[in-house]
Amino acid sequence: MAAVIPAVSRLSSRIIRILGCNPGPMTLQGTNTYLIGTGRNRILLDTGDKDIPEYQKHLSDVVSSEQVNIEHIVVTHWHHDHIGGVENIFGTIAKQPKIWKHLRDTSDSPDSDLPSTPLNWLSDGQEIKVEGATLKIHHTPGHTTDHVVLTLQEENILFSGDCILGEGTAVFEDLYTYMKSLNRILELNPSVIYPGHGNVVEDPMEKIQYYIAHRNQREEQILEALRNNADKQMNEMDLVKLIYKETPEHLWPAAAYNVNHHLTKLTKENKIKSISVDGESRWQIIPLHSNL
Structure with a gap:
């Protein structure tokens, strides 16, 4: 049985995990969202589902107790359990953040995912920085066409979104591109993985290799x-x-x-x-x- 994930966890001096409070068969204990940085301005990675008061309260309490400002919101991909909370947070818990997401395809538009909030497009290799944290973007399609993972340069941590989970295996839209993305993540050689769902992966290389081997066997x-x-x-x-x-x-x-x-x-x-x-x-x- 998987270890219970607390509503709020300080994972390192740079990272606080806030659980999305949206458990389910596909979300496991819920969506993991991460507040990243050491200074006043921080990055929030993913936002859980829309209209989850319990999550909004936990996030608000963390922002208040830490006395920080959410300068950037980065969304790993368009699924509702990652992007849904943006509209609840924008202008309230996060006053004027820059919101980032990768294009789904060439016809993508901000209106398709976030009709009432401004949206900025991520690019492969881009870096987003705040005090104490540099996040590098890696476009890893397969789970969805717009999926990205991020590496925290200061700690060699990989935020894997839904490409790799803390337990079980991931679903995907396109296996061909998903396998390419898994091999790209393998090359990043992270020391630990913080997934979009499930507990921290302390043996990342073994986990990535298992994902690849499982699909190859099938x-x-x-x-x-x-x-x-x-x-x-x-x-x-x-x-x-x-x-x-x-x-x-x-x-x-x-x-x-x-x-x-x-x-x-x-x-x-x-x-x-x-x-x-x-x-x-x-x-x-x-x-x-x-x-x-």
């Missing part, structure tokens, strides 16, 4: 099933029935969703091919001698 199972049925054109559920034999049948649709992400990635890598059969997508292994 991918190899899919490829093996397709190789063993090279004369067939298979859909997600065909593969689930072969690979997830120990999984209860009522969980097969969720497994099929997961398999689809792998199939999309393998198609991008030209390891398999997608075929439309009566309007349904099916997949088949590409022979090694093929030029496809």
